[in-house]
Amino acid sequence: MDWKGIPSLASLRAFEAMARLGSLSGAARELNVTHAAVSQHLRHLESEFGESLARREGQGMALTEAGHELAAALGDGFGRIAEGVTRLRDRSISRPVVVALTPSFAEAWLMPRIGGFWAAHPEIEVRLVPGIALSDLRRDGIDLAIRFGEGNWPGLDAEPLTASRFAVVAAPDFTKARTLEDLGRLKAHDWFFSTASSEQRIWGRAIGVDFERVGAREMANNGLVVSAVRAGLGLSIQALPLVAPDLQSGQLVSLFEGDAEGLGYYMVTRPEALSPGTRLFRRWLRRTARGETPQGEARNA
Template identity: 80%
Template structure:
């Protein structure tokens, strides 16, 4: 389609309003323009088609045969446009909110809390996509992601959600070590970390732990790691945001705690506006994080 072969959309829109209302004044009120502007659009169309499209009759306007033909085509075309726009808007409202996040954060932080969101917003479906890599949000249809790092990822917007301290944790009575210097004495002990968690490797580097040398055991997910540590099988490095409930309940003890230094969990979004459901979920995430602070 060559747009140069079609009259201006403003003129066509003005004629559609005129055809529906049968009045220049009524069409002008709908479009929030002057009576003269609608009349000018009508004259432009009649000049383009080289025949009259409407004539004055009493206080109103009556369409000619050509005018009726054009009005029918415009009515059908604009109706199709309106239907398509409405369908897309409705899809944004009702489609699931897709959230990409690290498996450890999903298991330890989000799942114990998300029941409150579901109870408050049963109409919003949240689809969780666990993974350890930062996906292409647009390509993969992801509304927002929760990622661990320093918040510096190109092409996206990132805001802190939980800049948590980290801790070396163990079961009560597993060891009497309580300082970073004494951790060197634990090389004979088993460390546990998850293959699906980038967090623990980052914290390990922060305390100088080389898991290749100290015999770390890899587990499929962080839930298994925490189960092993609770059972007194070894140590692990965890973000405080993930183990705070276990520490409070006495199931784990902290052997050493380190500062976040900008590392933590960030909410990652695209630059364009979020869907209504995603905005609601994002607001809930922020409130939940503030409650923990």
């Protein structure tokens, strides 16, 4: 297409609105410009084509034969553009929001809360992809990732979501250890970890225990780890929200609580336009992490 041979789109848009609404003032209101601006666009087009396109008639504007011909072409063209944009926007809204996150965060933080999002937005499908491997957002088709760390992921946008408060937990009679020095003396067979939780090893460094050196018993998922600890087989480092019910009931006791300073969970996205569903879910995550209970989110964030 040779755009040099086509008049300015702003002028064509102004003429289409004037032709459809029948007046310069009506077009000005719709386009949020001045009456004089629409009139100037009309003069520009008439100069471009070398003939009159509209004339004043009472309080409005009447199209000439050439004006009718141009208005019909523009109405068809702009209509097809609007249909294409609407279809693409609807497809973007309806496609699933794909979210990558660690299994432990999904279990401890997201799943107890996400019912509120589903209830408010049943039209938006959120597809969760739990895993401990670092996803390539573009290659893997991930719209949003919730990652644990310091927020430094080159080429990606990261926004803090929630701090990583944790506790060292055990059955009430498993150990008398109560200080970081005591915990540092425990051996590999005393600790239980989930292979699906990278956070536990990072929290270990925060309490001065190098699990790469000390070692630990590993289990397939965090549910098995907590069950083993409840049974008095060892102890573990857990996100506080996950073990809060056990601490309240007395099934587990907290030997130490803290947070890894500078570390936390971040919402991570590609540095480009997000789909409407992704923007909405991100806004819900943000407000939920602040303790708000939003009712009916707006469609922008």
